Amino acid sequence: MQWKGLCVLLLVAAVSTILGQNIGDPYKILGVHRRASLPEIRKAYRQLAKEWHPDKNEDPNAESRFVEIKQAYELLSDTERRQAYDLYGITNEDDHMYKQRHDYSQYGRFSYDPFEYFSTHFRTQDQDITLFHKLSVTAKHFENNILEKSVHTPALVLFYTDWCFDCVRSATAWRRLVEALQPLGVTLATVHAGHEASLARRFGVHGVPSLTVILDKQVHIYKEGLSSLPRILEFMRWKFPYKLVRGLTDSNVDSFVSDFEDNRVKALIFEERQSIRLRYLITAFHYRDRVSFAFVDLTSRDTQNTTARYKVQRSMDTMVLLKEDSPEPSATVSTNEIPTETLHQLIEANQMLTLPRLSSQSVLDIVCPIEWRAARRRLCCVLIARDAHTHAHSLAQMRTLARRASERIRYAYVYAHAQPDFIHALANGSGIDMTTLEHRIVVIWRREATRIHYEWLNETWPTCVSCHPDEMEEGGAKGEEAIRYHERLNETKRALEQLVKRLLKPTEVAAYETRVQELVDEAAAGAVWRAVSRLCEWSERAFSAFRTHHALSALSVLATVALVLAAGYFMAYLIRVEEESVQRQKEQRRQQNGAKRNNNETQPEMRLHELRAEKYNGLVRLQKPGCRTIVLVVDMQSRVQLLSKFHKIVWPYRKNKTLVFAYLCVERNLEWFRRVLLLSLGGGELRVNARNCVGTVLALNPHRKYFCIYHAKHPECTKPHKRMSRMTVSLGGRAADPEAGAFIGFTTDPDSSDEDHYDPPLLLQENLLDGLENWLDRLFEGSTHRYFVNYWPDMTTK
Structure with missing residues (x-):
């Protein structure tokens, strides 16, 4: 057999050399999707490797298939090679496109004594760098070992580089950290951030030295210096799962030690401290799936009864392990500081209840381990139950069998409603009705991870509903029904022992065989x-x-x-109260004065001033810089209609303090209007028709000495796109023409020989101000034409 195995290994090596890593799609080979995690890839590899191993599979292509599976697993289990394949399709590690890895062999990592060089010859900084090199790991080792094992074992990883003076100064602090935490079971390692740059970027490490705490595959970066060891330990404490260790007092100890529905052993840690030691916290994290930990403070007055109950000495640390079958401890250890190795040994021997429940796949793997050899098969007797309260006595009777069981026989129970797939697989494989499985016992032999051999016990586990609890116990006073119950119980036990004894024989074969899926994790939220x-x-x-x-x-x-x-809110409240008070006083005065208005109150109106000689200085000559006067030219006939429309158009600008609105009666001030036009146009004589000037709007800027003009016949309003060309012709080409103001439409001469002359339609008086709103928008944008004057002419009084 040994020669055969050696030949298989040689054949695998030879085929691997011939193929030269030229494999197909590794995801298809292993049957996993592209986003599969590393545990899923490992699981698929184990199953395929067992199926296609040349010693177990007689297929002629089994050897090549086995090598192909092995190569696919090696590629996908390496993060860098997997990334290279996903991005570029590279399957050959020696390809010229593949990045060459750094050689860590010279560092001698993970030696038995990582501090053997800390002796009398420790003098130079290079030996400090050697400290980091000693514990340096690759990205592959980090992900396949440290990250995966962090589910149960916390890890501290330091990122460093060679030429880093802060790293050299932190070497002594790192050494103290390793000496303090390595005996507690914490994994400590270093990563060269320069050689493993992708790993550092992925975890957000932007500077060195950088300390990271890895717990349950979560990377937490410690952002302070390494000089303070207590702060690092406190940071680790805060990253452990919430309520990992429960605090116990005399008031809640009974509820804790009597509740085994979580399917975990109870561990009580007694210390003369207010908080649990880190060594016990790390142990609780390691065994949190199997053991429920609680902490008892011996210095508290609320724990005296609990201390006396378990006979704990106050001067020493004590751990007590409790199971469901007895109020007495199943194991106890007391010493000044319980060593981590002692904790692990004690918990490993008592990590399962006397009668555990198959509540997850991990429990099934421990209670019913896989054994494919028939001569060394292990049997697991499982009771199908509904709940713990209904089957309390049945479970108690099963525990008596479990305490006396041999090493190759285990006893357990399962809830039918919590593991429906598992129960369906057993029922379908044997053709039994699901409704009749309650109180039945099935004997299981797990030959593979997904395939089991099993056989049902013909007798149903007996129950006695009308029996008193004292009658159901052995040695107590029994009635007639209780006697019959104990007779059936003894018969069922004998039948179960005979069935188990028969199935333990290597030549015996179980009656049924089926494939099962993984059990549901009942503790998953x-x-x-x-x-x-x-x-x-x-x-x-x-x-x-x-x-x-x-x-x-x-x-x-x-x-x-x-x-x-609070101060701001209080001040705002006082201001609001004062405003309300003022408003109430105003309202009272308004009611007292009746309909009379206070002269000091702001009137919601806009005043239009008449531009005449008495107000000329205030409206034009003495205006402040930046202010403008908007003047509407009217006559007595159009005054009422145009002023009403003008007032409505300029109403939105009433709050603008730089604007003053006025109107000009053209009959009394025609000479002033003509002189303003004449000064801006530069002509000699200008004949102006007073009637044609009605509806004109002047925007005067007294300080800058210019004005903008609006009129319905003005080229700027009639044809905006030809405005500049017409102004050029009117102002430049006809500068000497006394009729130069004709472009405004103020003269009575209708003759024009310009072939580009624009003859607007007939305008009515009510339509003169239709374009004023758009003109005002362009006025405030600064896009209207400006007519400059040297001075503002006088306005005489008539």
Whole structure:
């Protein structure tokens, strides 16, 4: 057999050399999707390797298939090679496109004594760098070992580089950290950030040295220096799962030690401290799936009864392990500081209940281990139950069998409603009705991970509903029905022992065989419950943080902010009360004065001033810089209609303090209007028809000495796209023409020989101001034409 195995290994090596890593799609070979995690890839590899191993498979292509599976697993289990394949399709590690890896063989990592060079010859900084090199790991080792094992074993990983003076200064602190945490079971390693740059970027490491804490595949970066060991340990404490260790007092100890529905052994840690030691916390994290830990503070007055109950000495640390079959401890250890190795040995021997429940795949693997050899098969007797309360006595009777069982026989029970797929597989494989499986016992032999051989016990496990609990116990007073119950129970036990004894023989074959899926993890919480638990965790952690001295500065800042906000709110409240008081007083005065208005109150109106000689200086000559006067030219006939429309158009600008609105009666001030036009146009004589000037709007800028003009016949309003060309012709080409103002439409001469002359339609008086709104928009944008004057002419009084 040994020669045969050696030949297979040689054949595998030879085929691997011939193929030269030229494989197909590794995902298809292993039957996993492209986003599969490393545990899924490992699981698929194990199953395929067992199926296609040349010693077990007689297929002629089994050897090549086995080599192909092995190569696919090696590629996908290496993060860098997997990334190279996903991005570029590279399957050959020696390809010219593949990045050459750094050689770590010279570092001699993971030697028995990593500090053997700390002796009398320790003098230079190079030996400090050698400290990091000793524990340096690759990205592949980090992901395949440290990250995967962090589910049960916490790890501290330091990122460093060669030419880093801060790293050299941190070497002594790192050495103390290794000496303190390595005996507690913490994994410590270093990563060269220069050689493993992709790993450093993926975990957000932007500078060195950088310390990271890895717990349950989560990477937490410690952002402070390495000089303070207590701060690092406190940071680790905060990253452990919420309520990993429960605090016990005399009031809640009974509920804790009597509740085994979580299917875990109870561990009580007794210390003369207010908080549990880190060594026990790390142990609780390692065995949190199998053991429920609680902490008892011996210095508290609320724990005296619990201390006396378990006979704990106050001067020493004590761990007590409890199981469901007895109120007495199943194991106890007491010493000054319990070594981590002792903790592990004691818990490993008592990590399962006397009668465990198949509540997850991990429990099934421990209670019913895989054994493919028939001569060394292990049997697992499983009771199908509904709940612990209904089957309490049946489970108690099963525990008596479990305590006396040999090493090759295990006893357990399973809830039918919690593991429906598992129960369906057993029922379908044997053709039994699902409704008749309650109180039945099935004997299982797990030959492979997904294939089991099993056989049902013909007798149903007996129950006695009307029996008193004392009558169901052995040695107690029994009635007639209780006697019949014990007779049936003894017969069932004998039948089960005979069935187990027969199935333990290597030549015996179980009656049924079926394939099963992985068991459902009953302890896994749903998404909503996880969110609620996380919210409760944050609130309680915040409350706990506020009780420590570290929160003093945070509390002072919060108190200051709250005081400022309260003062601001109080001042706003006083202002609001004062405003309401003033409003009430105004309302009272308004009611007392009746319909009379206070002259000091702002009137919701806009005044239009008449531009005449008495107001000329105030409206034009003495205006402040930046102010403009908007003047409408009217006559007595159109005054009422045009002023009403003008008032409506300029109403939105009433709050603009740089604008003054006025009107000009053209009959009394035609000479002033003609002189303003004449000064801006530069002509000699200008005949102006007063009637044609009605509806003109002047925007005067007294300080800058220019004005903008609006008129319905003005080229700027009639044809905007030809405005500049017409102005050029009118102002430049006809500069000497006394009729130069004709472009405004103020003259009575209708003759024009310009072939580009634009003859607008007939305008009515009510339509003269239709384009004023658009012109005002262009006025405030600065896009209207400006007519400059040397001075503002006088306005005479008639």
